[in-house]
Amino acid sequence: MPKSKKIAQQVNLSDPQYYLNRELSWLEFNRRVLHEACDERTPLLERLKFIAIFGSNLDEFFMVRVAALKQQVEAKVSLLTPDGRTPQQQLDDISLSLRPVVTLQHHQFEQVLKPKLASHGIHILDYIQLTQKQRSYLDNYFNEQIFPVLTPLAVDPSHPFPYISNLSLNLAVVIKNPETEEEFFARVKVPKVLPRFLPLPPELGIHHDGQPANWTGVPLEQAIAHNLESLFPGMTIQEYHPFRITRDADLGLEEDEADDLLLAIEQELRKRRFGGNPVRLEIQSQTPESVRSRLVQDLELAESDVYEVDGLLGLRDLMYFMALPLSELKDEPWQSVVHPRLQRIKEATVEPGVSGVEDGRDFFSVIRERDLLVHHPYQSFSASVVRFITHAAHDPGVLAIKMTLYRTSGDSPIVNALIDAAENGKQVSVLVELKARFDEENNIYWARRLERVGVHVVYGLVGLKTHSKIVMVVRREHDRILRYVHIGTGNYNPKTARLYTDFGLFSCREELGADVTDVFNFLTGYSRQKSYRQLLVAPVNMRDRFLALIHREIENAQNKLSGRIVAKMNSLVDPQIIATLYEASRAGVQIDLIVRGVCCLRPGLKDISENIRIISIVGRFLEHSRIFYFYNNGEEEIYIGSADWMRRNLDRRVEVITPVQEPDIAKDLQEVLGIMMADNRQAWELQPDGSYIQRHPGEDCPESHSQKILMSMALRSNSIA
Structure with a gap:
């Protein structure tokens, strides 16, 4: 019997x-995000940004993950997770783990960051701190700009408790009739159509040494609260208390029963605007029991769904302050550089019959020379991916463009280029994934625009999300047809490409082109392709191929050869992959994993995972790229693509992973992995118990900040070119 068995x-x-539990691991990731807000090495406004990101992440966690667990409890689902927890046990553990972290978030903002902001001329005041002149200005602003938008809603036998929309900030108001002494309850919604923070004009702002502050103002809800008499004339305002609701926001779509997927999703989106059942109530800690119990009862929540905080609710809105023009309080600005091999290519032109060529070099000739790898945001997305598609749209030799779109920006130049291509008579086929969570509405808009100009739009496959990032351009060159492909790790979104780290591979290798063609046939037709020449494609062959690659390292280690795996991804959840990695560790394979977010594998367990080391890197850029390296007894193989090691990626999504065959590109990717594994500034080491410890440089060890190193390398390569 083989040793592995x-x-x-x-x-x-x-x-x-x-x-490790998936949900608790995610909470640990968000704790690392919050740490960036607590770290004094982070610039002040960037600290405020991380407070906001932590809150935004948590909102989505409740809308999707907590909501799903509550549904399972209600349906009496008893299925255990791989770590042995029931849905109710997970909810209990989430609550226990999360409450002190939420307390830390609000303490960090109220007690640490607000005073620091004030020392830099950013004064987020409470209404009671205002001078009479400041109050008069805001009272006039209230009457002219706020009052017309407000709708107070009474709650009594003839006025049932109103519907509270998802993520809405509200005031629970207790009023009294001075004639009858009878008390009433009302709700006032803080309108989202107005800015959350109201600035005072410079002349009324706080001054220091004769100079006005950078920003002085108050939260919108406080301006409303101190003018409630205008909403309830003749009544006495007894008290008011802010509260915030989070609802289930996942789409409940039965795809196989939908005759028209686009229409079905549009109908579900209308339901989402109102939201599903409440899953969380946020209130201030000084809210009296009478108001608290009223809200809990009317919203049909449990006490465990209530989160008390000290200070402002909805801290995700603090992102507002990132718009202030205070560069000294932010990270140094970063401008992506143009890849050295693309620097002599001109922008595509819209003139008929002209393809934007300089000295005989166009984008296609660069790819024909050899494969090209771009690394965003260190290297420009617009000068590579956008330019590639734009060139294709206007190049007279291009016959067809095929592309998958999972998420893109609201003013996407890529979609505009595809529209140009269709209007220029090219055959354009686009798979728009309508089920991309929280981007469904945006994708429906683009799908309809593309269809109107004659683009062949496909909406995805029943039961599968199309998460792959692929483009294929078919071009006639003399007497032959060439296929140019781009296979990426990230979305075709110019905005997130400035914030997320991702790779993209351009190639015109025949086998890759043939494989990508087969993938598009799988997406748009009735192809039941079961094998691919080079690509790993989920849900067809990717799981089996990854398992085979790991088993090959196991066999090499058992045969007294070196076994080595290095992988970078967003999440590691799949139990079969984890068990196989444990098997590899036990066989002596050395494994290093860079997992940004959720990780369910326990490293460092005696006789199980002693040879596995796991780090997470959290910094100014969101680590989003996926890289997979296998030593293969010196015949090294390295892959990039769109998939994490999760069940959903391997079994319920269409994903594409490509091998990297150009030796110089493979070497570059290995160098990136090495830089990240050596990070001692933004890296956190996962412990066997699921906690993380942040690395710090030793006394005689210089700081190694992977993202800064990669920025410096990009600048150097740009200057050398």
Whole structure:
């Protein structure tokens, strides 16, 4: 019997003790995000940004993950997670783990960041701190700009408790009739159509040494609260208390029953605007029990769904202050550089019959020379991916463009280029994934625009999300047809390409072109392709190929050869992959994993995962790229693509991973992995118990900040070119 099978029989690698909980692991990731707000090395406004990101992340966590767990509890689902928890146990553990972190978030803003902001001329005041002149200005602003938008809603036997929309900030108001002494309850919604923070004009702002502050103002809800008499004339305002609601916002779509997927999703989006059942109530800690219990009862929540905080609710709105023109309080601005091989290519022109050529070099000739790898945001997305598609749209030799769109920006130059291509008579086929969570409405808009100009739009496959990032351009060159492809790790979104780290590979290798053609046929037709020449494609062959690659390292280690795996991804959740990595570790394979977010594998367990090390990097850019390296006894193989090691990516999504065959590109990717594994500034080491410890440089060790190093390398390559 092979040694690997003997090992597998000795230890049950599916034992729950060897797995971390997915939800609790995600909370640990968001804790690392919050740490950036607490770290004094982070510029002040960037700290405020991380407070906002933490809150925004948590909103989505409740809308999707907590909502799903509550549905399972209600449906009496008893299925255990790989770590052995029931849905109710997960909800209990989430609450226990999360409450102190939420307290830390609000303490950091109220007690630490607000005073620091004030010392830099940014004064977020409470209404009671205003001078009489400032109050008069805001009272006039209230009457002219706010009052017409407000709709107070009474709650009594003839006025049932109003519907509270998802993520809305509200005031619970207790009023009294001075004649009858009878008390009433009302709700006032803080309108989202107005800015959350109201600035005072410079002349009324706080001054220091004769100079006006950078910003002085108050939260919108306080301006409303101190003018409630205007909403309830003749009544006495007894008290008011802010509260905020989070609702289930996942789409409940039965795809196989939908005759028209686009129409079905549009109908579900209308429901989402109102939201599903409430899953969280946020209130201030000084809210009296009478108001608290009223809200809990009317919203049909449990006490465990209530989160008390000190200070402002809805801190995701603090992102507002990133618009202030105070560069000294932000990260140094970063301008992506143009890849050295693309620097002599002119922008595409819209003149008929002209393809934007300088000295005989166009984008296609660069790719024909050899494969091209771009690394965003260090290298420009607009000068590579956008330019590639724009060139194709206007190049007279291009016959067809095929593309997948999972998420893109609201003013997408890529979609505009595809529209130009269709209007220029090219055959354009686009798969628009309508089920991209929270981007469904945007994608429906683009799908309809593309269809109006004759683009062949496909909406995805029933039961599968199309998460792959692929483009293919078919071009006639003399007497032959060439296929140019781009295979990426990130979305075709110029905005997030400035914030997310991602790779994209351009190639015109025949086997890759043939594989990408087969993928598009799988997406748009009735192809049941079961094998691919080079690509790893989910849900067809990717799981089996990854398992085979890991098993090859196991066999090499068992044969006294070196076994080595390095992988970078967003999440590691899949139990089969984890069990196989445990098997590899036990066989002596050395494994380094860079997992930004959720990780359910426990590293460092004796006789199980002693050879596995895991880090997470959290910094100014969101680590989003996926890289997979296998030593293969010196015949190294490295892959990039769109998939994480999660069940959904391997089994329920269309994903594409490509091998990297150009030796120089493979070397560059290995260098990136090495830089990240050496990070001692933004890297956190996962412990066996699921906690993380941030690395710090030793006394005689220089700081190694992977993202800064990669920015410096991009600048150097640009200057050399």
